[in-house]
Amino acid sequence: MERVKVMHQCGHNTKWNIISFIEDKIGDGLIISPADLEVNKVNDLPDSVKSVSYFDPQYYLPTSEKKKLNSYPFFPKTYLEGRQYSTQLSYKCRFELAKECVQYQKNNNYKYIVIPTIYEENFIDNTYDELEQLIITPFIDAISRLQCNKPVLLTAMINKNQLIIDDMNIQLLNFLTSYPEIDGIYLIPIIQRDVSQKRISDINLLFSLMKTINALKMADLEVHLGYTDVEGYLLTIAGPNSISIGAYENSRRFDIKKFGQKGRTQQPNARLYSNVLLQWIDTDYIDSLFSMFKKANELFENNEYLNLMLRTSYNWHFTKKEPYMHYFTSFSHQVYSLHNTLQERYNDIYKTLINAKQYFSEISESGVVLDAPSSGGHIDKWITALNRYATFKGVRINVQN
Amino acid sequence: MAAQGPHTPGYASPEQLKNEKRFISYKSDIYCLGIVLAELILGVNPFNPSIVGMGLSCNDNILNNSFCLRTPNITISDNAQEIISKMLRYHPYERYRKVSLLIKDLEVFIYGKS
Amino acid sequence: MFKTEAEMIQLSMSNLKKTFFDNDETVQIIQEVQGLFGIPDVVLKADIIIAVEYKLSNWKKALIQAFRYKNFAHASFVILDKDYYHRATKNIDSFIRSKVGLGYVDETGDIIINYNPGISKPFSSRSLERINHIFETQFA
Numbered sequence: 001m002e003r004v005k006v007m008h009q010c011g012h013n014t015k016w017n018i019i020s021f022i023e024d025k026i027g028d029g030l031i032i033s034p035a036d037l038e039v040n041k042v043n044d045l046p047d048s049v050k051s052v053s054y055f056d057p058q059y060y061l062p063t064s065e066k067k068k069l070n071s072y073p074f075f076p077k078t079y080l081e082g083r084q085y086s087t088q089l090s091y092k093c094r095f096e097l098a099k100e101c102v103q104y105q106k107n108n109n110y111k112y113i114v115i116p117t118i119y120e121e122n123f124i125d126n127t128y129d130e131l132e133q134l135i136i137t138p139f140i141d142a143i144s145r146l147q148c149n150k151p152v153l154l155t156a157m158i159n160k161n162q163l164i165i166d167d168m169n170i171q172l173l174n175f176l177t178s179y180p181e182i183d184g185i186y187l188i189p190i191i192q193r194d195v196s197q198k199r200i201s202d203i204n205l206l207f208s209l210m211k212t213i214n215a216l217k218m219a220d221l222e223v224h225l226g227y228t229d230v231e232g233y234l235l236t237i238a239g240p241n242s243i244s245i246g247a248y249e250n251s252r253r254f255d256i257k258k259f260g261q262k263g264r265t266q267q268p269n270a271r272l273y274s275n276v277l278l279q280w281i282d283t284d285y286i287d288s289l290f291s292m293f294k295k296a297n298e299l300f301e302n303n304e305y306l307n308l309m310l311r312t313s314y315n316w317h318f319t320k321k322e323p324y325m326h327y328f329t330s331f332s333h334q335v336y337s338l339h340n341t342l343q344e345r346y347n348d349i350y351k352t353l354i355n356a357k358q359y360f361s362e363i364s365e366s367g368v369v370l371d372a373p374s375s376g377g378h379i380d381k382w383i384t385a386l387n388r389y390a391t392f393k394g395v396r397i398n399v400q401n
Numbered sequence: 402m403a404a405q406g407p408h409t410p411g412y413a414s415p416e417q418l419k420n421e422k423r424f425i426s427y428k429s430d431i432y433c434l435g436i437v438l439a440e441l442i443l444g445v446n447p448f449n450p451s452i453v454g455m456g457l458s459c460n461d462n463i464l465n466n467s468f469c470l471r472t473p474n475i476t477i478s479d480n481a482q483e484i485i486s487k488m489l490r491y492h493p494y495e496r497y498r499k500v501s502l503l504i505k506d507l508e509v510f511i512y513g514k515s
Numbered sequence: 516m517f518k519t520e521a522e523m524i525q526l527s528m529s530n531l532k533k534t535f536f537d538n539d540e541t542v543q544i545i546q547e548v549q550g551l552f553g554i555p556d557v558v559l560k561a562d563i564i565i566a567v568e569y570k571l572s573n574w575k576k577a578l579i580q581a582f583r584y585k586n587f588a589h590a591s592f593v594i595l596d597k598d599y600y601h602r603a604t605k606n607i608d609s610f611i612r613s614k615v616g617l618g619y620v621d622e623t624g625d626i627i628i629n630y631n632p633g634i635s636k637p638f639s640s641r642s643l644e645r646i647n648h649i650f651e652t653q654f655a
Contacts, residue, residue: 173494178497207477219498224494269544269552284552284586312640368611369582 001340005242006332007053008152009226011251016321020328022049029053029111031226031244033251035064035182035259038071043108044254046239050108054153056186056226057101059085059116059135061259074100076107085118087133098138099146101107106148113148113291114186117137117155123162128175138319140181153224157254163208172234173212177219184222184241188215188254196371198280199378206385211392213238227254230278233331234382236338237349237389245331247324255356268317271374273327274299275334278356278382282374283316293366299359350398353383361399411446411459412436415491418464425470428493431503435488442481443472449490480510516552516598516622517571524556524569525594526624528544531557532624534618535592544653550649551642553583555591560650563589564635564643569620572599581615587642589634592616594626604629 005028008017011317014037020026029052032042042055058069062076062085070078076085083089101190105113115136121125136154145151154176162172175184189209191200200206213235216223223240225232229252232243246252249268269282276299281289300306305326309315314322338348360376370376387397406420414432416424438474439447447453450461455462462468468489470477477485483505488498497503517523519635522620524546542561547554557567566584570577570593577593584591595603600619603610610617610630618628637643 050448059474172493174492176428176495177498178424178428180427180501219494220502221498241470282552284583284639284642287586287642288582291638315641365612367614369609369613369615370577371577373585 001239001342001345004236004240004335004338005029006335007224007242007244008328009033009225009244009246009251011036011230011246011248013247013321016247016324017328018049020325020374022046024325024329026328028242028280030156031056032110034058034072034075035066037070038068039073040071047109050110051284052111053113054110054112055105055108056114056155057105058259060119060256062118062158064259065261066259072104074104079289085134087130091138092135093375094138095296098135099142102139102142102146102148106146106150111150112153112184112186113143113144113150114183115152115154117157123159123168128171128331130193136179143181143361151222152181153184153186153222154179154182155186157188157190158209158212160192160202160205162390163189163212169212171388172285173215173219177221182221183225184352185216186224187216187228187240188226190254192251196350196373197230198373200389201378203381203385203388206231206234206382207388207392209386210235210238210389213240213391214389229253229254230273230280230331233278233352234336234349234386236335237342237345237386239342243335245328247271247321248318268318270318270320272300272323273330274303275330276356276359277376278352278379279374279376280327281380282371285368285370286310286316288368289363292368293363295359295362301326301333303329305329306313342393343395345396346386346395349386350383353379353386354398357383406438409433410447411463413463414493415464415466416493418460423490424493426493428496428498431488431500435485436515438488439468439470439477439485442477443475445472448487482496484510517596517620519562520556520569520571523571523594523620526555527594527620528593530626531559531567535559535610536561536626545650545653548646548649549645551584551646552586552639555580557584557644558584558588564637565589566591567589568592569594569595571596572602573574574603577611578615579604583614585615585635586639587637589637590616592618592631593630595619596636597621597627603633610612630650638651 008027008030010017010030010033017030021030025272026149032053035058059076064077067076073079074097102113137156156176159173162168186292213223217239224242226244229241250258270283272283273280303326309322339345357379390397406417408417412433414429415422417429436446445452446459447468447470448456452472453462453467470482470485488496531544532538532542539561543558545558548558553605555566559565562566564587568577568581574595581591583592584638597619603617607630614632614635615633617630618626620626
């Protein structure tokens with residue numbers, strides 16, 4: 001097993017990711033988001049950053065009117081000037097569009113060339129054929145024609161049905177592994193959740209996602225997970241090449257609405273990441289935790305950002321950068337500390353989960369009542385999913401007392 | 402039984418037998434090559450009921466993923482079995498994804514290096 | 516006993532000052548206060564701040580919400596429908612641990628408090644400032 005890399009999933013405040021990567025030296029690179037960074041700003045990034053990063057063309061919603069996306073000449077809406085991005089276009093047109101996108105990535109010397117995908121709510125039988133004709137074949141042709149010598153990632157979105165329904169999962173895996181021209185998958189899980197559920201708690205879903213990552217790795221493909229949150233830590237057991245870290249929640253959980261018209265959304269409460277609890281804690285609980293729970297100072301990694309935030313004068317707000325900078329550092333350290341053999345990594349993650357469970361129990365005993373989005377309802381489910389996968393891989397598992 | 406696509410009986414991949422057009426690709430050829438490779442060593446098709454038992458036909462054994470890489474007189478080495486087994490995986494996604502990867506494994510097997 | 520929470524709140528509203536402040540006429544009351552951690556059904560202010568979360572039966576949810584109000588309140592209470600109150604009393608330890616008060620509204624609208632956690636300093640001075648400001652603005 002290799003060390004899992006941590007990639008910054010750039011979002012609304014890309015500058016925070018850049019500062020964290022360049023100044024704090026956190027993470028292994030950036031996943032550039034054209035929806036959040038105009039083309040001229042991306043061009044200004046240092047070569048040393050681009051060469052370890054990759055560019056996500058974000059064709060998810062080809063008709064998106066987002067200004068920054070459309071600053072890229074190869075974004076479908078810009079390039080096609082009113083024509084629909086579909087297989088009705090001539091192959092020449094689809095190829096030329098792909099060629100522009102690939103040329104751009106090649107010129108910027110990114111670590112990978114990324115083949116995009118479009119967002120599909122429901123996969124039907126001919127969706128794979130459509131994707132192949134519309135995007136994959138033209139892009140593979142363009143990469144070959146331009147003699148790109150960079151490894152190639154294919155973007156793949158994976159929904160709940162494709163994970164848990166066997167036939168659909170097999171179909172997806174057969175599809176993703178049928179292109180010898182690619183080197184890896186940029187895998188984006190699309191998992192719908194209730195608004196109150198911050199963590200994925202579906203054991204079957206988590207286990208299926210781990211198996212899918214494993215199946216792709218066994219097919220000699222790199223797997224780079226995008227739009228992951230704390231779940232990325234658990235998923236490292238399946239050996240992905242990288243997981244992502246993002247600032248705002250819409251860079252830690254894929255939402256197609258990000259690429260559509262900006263609607264009015266409720267402002268979220270500020271949250272602070274606890275590496276011990278494997279959870280984002282609503283900052284409105286910080287005072288009660290430090291008042292009632294003796295070990296509160298053990299819950300959050302003690303880095304430079306924490307000291308600043310715990311000053312009484314600090315004004316918590318979800319738009320402040322410190323909670324995210326703290327999380328980038330804290331979470332990355334947690335991932336980098338994992339061992340690189342399957343048994344040892346299992347032991348590491350298991351130990352962290354048991355520890356989290358114990359801390360949540362002690363918090364409850366102290367009298368602090370956390371609401372569902374801040375609580376540890378996911379921990380037992382994660383332990384089960386971890387053990388299920390470990391058993392599947394023949395790893396010696398631990399049993400909870 | 403569902404309609405079968407064009408194939409050579411006993412040498413077709415499961416997806417060819419099930420006529421799953423979407424999944425018939427170079428990986429189906431790798432599967433066929435695996436059968437031929439095993440037969441060259443064993444002297445009999447690895448899906449042949451005479452070595453698999455169970456009394457089903459070759460095609461049925463393919464659909465059941467039942468094959469045997471030994472006869473009463475011949476055994477294939479563990480390393481070779483690993484290569485052939487990977488070529489004969491039921492689902493295309495489990496087989497060699499690139500021909501170059503198969504070549505690499507074969508070179509290591511034959512020459513001890515890639 | 517009550518069909519809705521609103522009905523329970525309305526019937527008991529006139530008894531709030533009596534229950535928590537011995538009918539002190541200077542007590543100010545605001546309902547459904549926005550801009551805090553959670554939205555308390557009622558907040559009373561005199562020399563101290565008291566928050567109240569009403570629920571017909573869901574004591575667990577009420578406890579979660581009432582605990583939040585301790586950020587700005589000197590005391591926080593869960594008030595349930597008398598018919599369902601017994602469900603909460605079985606778990607009185609949770610209320611004691613969290614220092615959240617517990618009571619019920621009866622058929623006459625009287626509020627009976629069976630567990631009073633006493634007064635304690637709100638967790639967040641910033642939240643206390645905010646609620647005081649809200650009251651000042653409302654009653655200016």
